[in-house]
Amino acid sequence: MSPDASDERTVHPRIGELLELLEETRASLTMAVAEVPEDRRDTRAGEGRWTVGEILDHLHRIDAGFARRLQKIVAEAKERGTPAEHESSSILDRLDPKLVLDRSRRLEAPEIVRPASDTRASDALAALAESRAAVRAALTAASGLALGTITFQHSVLGVLDMYQATIFLGLHEARHAEQIREIARAGRA
Numbered sequence: 001m002s003p004d005a006s007d008e009r010t011v012h013p014r015i016g017e018l019l020e021l022l023e024e025t026r027a028s029l030t031m032a033v034a035e036v037p038e039d040r041r042d043t044r045a046g047e048g049r050w051t052v053g054e055i056l057d058h059l060h061r062i063d064a065g066f067a068r069r070l071q072k073i074v075a076e077a078k079e080r081g082t083p084a085e086h087e088s089s090s091i092l093d094r095l096d097p098k099l100v101l102d103r104s105r106r107l108e109a110p111e112i113v114r115p116a117s118d119t120r121a122s123d124a125l126a127a128l129a130e131s132r133a134a135v136r137a138a139l140t141a142a143s144g145l146a147l148g149t150i151t152f153q154h155s156v157l158g159v160l161d162m163y164q165a166t167i168f169l170g171l172h173e174a175r176h177a178e179q180i181r182e183i184a185r186a187g188r189a
Contacts (some may be wrong), residue, residue, distance in 0.1 A: 011143040013088040018139060018166045021092065025170040025177070026132060029059070032177040033125070035184035041121035045183045050115060052183060055176050056124030057115035063131035065113065066169055069152070070138040073162065077145055085146045091163045094148075099157060100171035103178055110155055139166065 011019065033041070033052060041052040050058065115124075147162035154160045160168065 011140055012085055014085060014091050014147070014163065015139050015143040017090060017092060018163070018170075019136060021167065021170040022132070022135065022173075025173040029173050029177040029180070032180040032184070033121070035181060036187065038121075040183075040187055042119075045186060050179075051119075051121070052180055053119040053121035053124050054115035054117070055180060056121055056128055057119035058109060058113055059173055059176055060124055060128040060131045061113040061115070062169065062172060063128065063135050066165070067131060067134035067138045070135070070142060070162065070166075073150055073152070074138065074142045074145065077142075077150055082149060083146045084144055085148075087148075091148070092167060094161070095157075095164045095167040095171070097171055100168060101175050101178070103175060103182075107156060135169070 033056070036052050044051050142162070147166075150162045151159050152162075152165065154165065154168065157164075157168065
């Protein structure tokens with residue numbers, strides 16, 4: 001049991017739903033990585049393509065940045081007296097999955113979240129576990145706040161509220177899990 005597992009059981013239903021989404025997408029990512037033999041995880045799949053290690057490093061950078069942003073936003077929201085969340089209906093439909101999961105459109109990662117070119121998959125997996133723990137802790141600390149009232153500008157999707165931003169985090173990971181599965185399939189061909 002993780003140190004914050006007991007806190008996660010008492011979170012607002014909307015935060016619980018987000019934590020569950022993140023857990024599901026992480027499980028899918030882990031299964032995708034397992035499909036690529038260890039000795040191929042740090043091999044470039046093609047010119048201009050990331051290795052599995054680089055994909056994982058990119059996801060770690062996204063997670064770590066999101067956790068820091070959410071911690072800051074939550075502290076500021078509590079200081080401002082952001083209202084409590086009174087709704088408990090599902091929020092998973094607040095972001096169209098096709099906007100993120102459509103791999104027919106290649107997206108360029110902003111410099112700040114581009115992976116280091118020498119990233120090893122094993123190191124990135126460990127870092128990714130740590131950054132996801134930070135995301136879970138930040139979400140748990142945000143429990144009870146009306147996160148739908150707090151927005152920020154996403155570089156591709158525009159203005160998102162913090163529920164949508166967290167959904168994006170999970171869907172983005174699912175997008176890259178599919179990229180890793182593509183690497184695994186190409187290796188088997």
